[in-house]
Amino acid sequence: MIVLDLEWNRGYDKTPLDEILQIGAVRLDRPGGRIVDTLSLFIRPKVHRRLNRTAKALPEINASLASTLDFPSAYRHFLQWCGEDCEFAAWGADDFDTLEQNARYWDLPPLQPKGIFDLQTAFSLTLGTMQNIALWWAVEYCQIPECFSYHNALHDAMYTALTTAWIPQHLLELSARPRWTLRYLLRPYPPQSSRAVGPCPSLTSALNSRAARKGLCPLCEEEIWIQGWNFHQQGIYYSDLLCPAHGHFICRLTLSSQADGTWRGHQEVPDLTPALLEDYDRARKGKHCLCKGGAKRRRRYRRRRKDHRYERNDTAQAG
Numbered sequence: 001m002i003v004l005d006l007e008w009n010r011g012y013d014k015t016p017l018d019e020i021l022q023i024g025a026v027r028l029d030r031p032g033g034r035i036v037d038t039l040s041l042f043i044r045p046k047v048h049r050r051l052n053r054t055a056k057a058l059p060e061i062n063a064s065l066a067s068t069l070d071f072p073s074a075y076r077h078f079l080q081w082c083g084e085d086c087e088f089a090a091w092g093a094d095d096f097d098t099l100e101q102n103a104r105y106w107d108l109p110p111l112q113p114k115g116i117f118d119l120q121t122a123f124s125l126t127l128g129t130m131q132n133i134a135l136w137w138a139v140e141y142c143q144i145p146e147c148f149s150y151h152n153a154l155h156d157a158m159y160t161a162l163t164t165a166w167i168p169q170h171l172l173e174l175s176a177r178p179r180w181t182l183r184y185l186l187r188p189y190p191p192q193s194s195r196a197v198g199p200c201p202s203l204t205s206a207l208n209s210r211a212a213r214k215g216l217c218p219l220c221e222e223e224i225w226i227q228g229w230n231f232h233q234q235g236i237y238y239s240d241l242l243c244p245a246h247g248h249f250i251c252r253l254t255l256s257s258q259a260d261g262t263w264r265g266h267q268e269v270p271d272l273t274p275a276l277l278e279d280y281d282r283a284r285k286g287k288h289c290l291c292k293g294g295a296k297r298r299r300r301y302r303r304r305r306k307d308h309r310y311e312r313n314d315t316a317q318a319g
């Protein structure tokens with residue numbers, strides 16, 4: 001596994017490029033394992049004429065300004081150093097975006113990773129949160145001796161690499177998936193049975209029927225009233241179920257028209273497979289239909305909560 005860190009300059013001109021000033025990388029024999037090689041390349045900036053505040057404050061900015069290496073040569077050197085090792089990791093997702101942006105700017109081949117692990121996400125998951133954690137905070141938490149200064153790409157890559165010893169394998173694997181899928185992957189659940197919907201006189205009435213709209217949390221069976229459906233393809237709809245205690249689940253509704261003109265189908269929380277996540281991703285980007293009474297019900301609910309709040313204030317003032 002190669003752990004990467006970059007320092008860059010955003011500049012003040014109109015060229016939209018986060019120009020890389022240093023590439024730092026560490027090779028691990030395995031996640032949580034030994035550091036077996038390191039790389040640090042300082043790169044002389046050529047695109048932006050001025051440094052932004054962050055770049056100016058880099059402890060080793062002079063090494064970049066004095067460097068004879070330009071980005072294309074440094075990038076080729078980096079690719080060669082990576083060799084066949086095609087699994088990458090970094091703290092957050094920005095470094096790989098920036099590397100790709102720079103390669104594109106200089107018309108160089110993109111990195112072709114087998115997988116990219118986001119160690120910031122993996123570390124957050126390890127601590128049971130979805131909040132972004134700063135690298136220095138993680139280093140302090142793990143009680144890693146802070147003998148290197150931060151904001152040097154090699155030092156930060158080194159610290160990042162060391163945090164892998166605290167991350168369980170299954171959370172590391174989760175961090176290679178698109179971030180939006182995590183909310184669904186965090187809580188596994190047993191196989192669920194599906195429930196019949198219909199017969200209903202029309203498609204609209206089927207989508208709005210009680211049987212279709214009554215979702216159940218697969219962990220506690222709490223009833224969750226579905227507010228709307230995302231159209232996936234002919235007769236298939238998806239919705240997000242949010243259990244207050246257990247978080248998000250994917251609900252699927254399958255409907256078809258019968259010979260007698262009515263609509264029937266079933267609603268379920270299907271097994272969480274990669275194919276399901278792909279289908280759901282397409283659906284959530286597609287057409288959304290709000291269920292009848294959904295908006296009104298929500299407004300009424302909100303008003304009720306507001307009234308409740310006023311009541312509480314009144315009580316507080318009275319007391």
Ligand SMILES: [Zn+2]
Nearest residue numbers: 217220243246
């Ligand atoms: Zn629940």
